[in-house]
Amino acid sequence: MRKKIVAGNWKMNKTLQEGVALATELKDILAVEKPNCEVVIGTPFIHLATVSELLKDSVIAVSAQNCASKASGAYTGEVSAAMVKSTGAEYVILGHSERREYYNETPEILKEKVDLALENGLKIIFCIGESLAQREANEQEAVCKAELVGSVFHLSPEQWKNIVIAYEPIWAIGTGKTATADQAEEIHAYIRKCVAEVYGAEAAEDTTILYGGSCKASNAPELFAKPDIDGGLIGGASLKAPDFKGIIDAWK
Numbered sequence: 001m002r003k004k005i006v007a008g009n010w011k012m013n014k015t016l017q018e019g020v021a022l023a024t025e026l027k028d029i030l031a032v033e034k035p036n037c038e039v040v041i042g043t044p045f046i047h048l049a050t051v052s053e054l055l056k057d058s059v060i061a062v063s064a065q066n067c068a069s070k071a072s073g074a075y076t077g078e079v080s081a082a083m084v085k086s087t088g089a090e091y092v093i094l095g096h097s098e099r100r101e102y103y104n105e106t107p108e109i110l111k112e113k114v115d116l117a118l119e120n121g122l123k124i125i126f127c128i129g130e131s132l133a134q135r136e137a138n139e140q141e142a143v144c145k146a147e148l149v150g151s152v153f154h155l156s157p158e159q160w161k162n163i164v165i166a167y168e169p170i171w172a173i174g175t176g177k178t179a180t181a182d183q184a185e186e187i188h189a190y191i192r193k194c195v196a197e198v199y200g201a202e203a204a205e206d207t208t209i210l211y212g213g214s215c216k217a218s219n220a221p222e223l224f225a226k227p228d229i230d231g232g233l234i235g236g237a238s239l240k241a242p243d244f245k246g247i248i249d250a251w252k
């Protein structure tokens with residue numbers, strides 16, 4: 001059985017104190033009412049150690065939002081996969097469209113990050129998804145497949161077990177314009193088919209594929225009811241505990 005996951009991506013939001021307050025609130029809420037899925041929060045780097053310590057004995061796992069494409073050395077300002085791991089974080093989000101677009105992260109760079117994250121024992125939430133122009137040209141399948149081929153399909157079957165895919169259509173991120181459940185299911189099923197072609201049907205069945213893009217408590221139940229949608233990667237609605245909890249409750 002593949003894992004159901006609701007993951008928050010805080011992006012560049014929350015000071016350390018605000019982040020600790022949010023993580024504490026979530027921890028307390030989920031201690032009272034156990035979630036029916038795995039819960040992950042993706043914090044900025046500077047929060048990782050404190051929030052990981054805070055959530056050590058909780059049901060919530062912690063994720064970084066990025067790591068360096070180099071192992072160590074003279075790369076001022078960068079944070080390595082080993083450093084992320086040493087904070088107690090379990091996951092790293094890689095390939096987010098904002099990093100591809102604003103920080104010029106190419107498939108080759110992402111492949112290096114993926115390899116380093118796995119070498120250092122991190123699990124990866126790997127993001128893929130098309131732009132509006134690509135959707136309008138009906139290129140969404142080709143785009144998603146190319147992003148998988150470019151950065152993760154070189155992995156061994158054993159390594160693949162540490163990969164979670166997040167399908168995030170760029171036109172749905174932060175726009176309030178969610179993909180319909182049918183639109184999302186169609187591409188999730190296609191992504192699973194691509195995984196099956198490389199890793200086999202059983203591995204594809206076990207692969208968690210999240211939807212991301214204006215997912216909120218009101219639309220999560222319909223999205224998560226689809227057979228190939230295994231949860232969500234949540235931006236805006238992960239910044240307030242009750243909103244995020246509302247999405248987690250979609251699995252109830």
Ligand code: 13P
Nearest residue numbers: 009173174213214235236
């Ligand atoms: P929003 O939920 O704010 O649309 O962001 C989605 C996202 O990019 C998560 O990584």
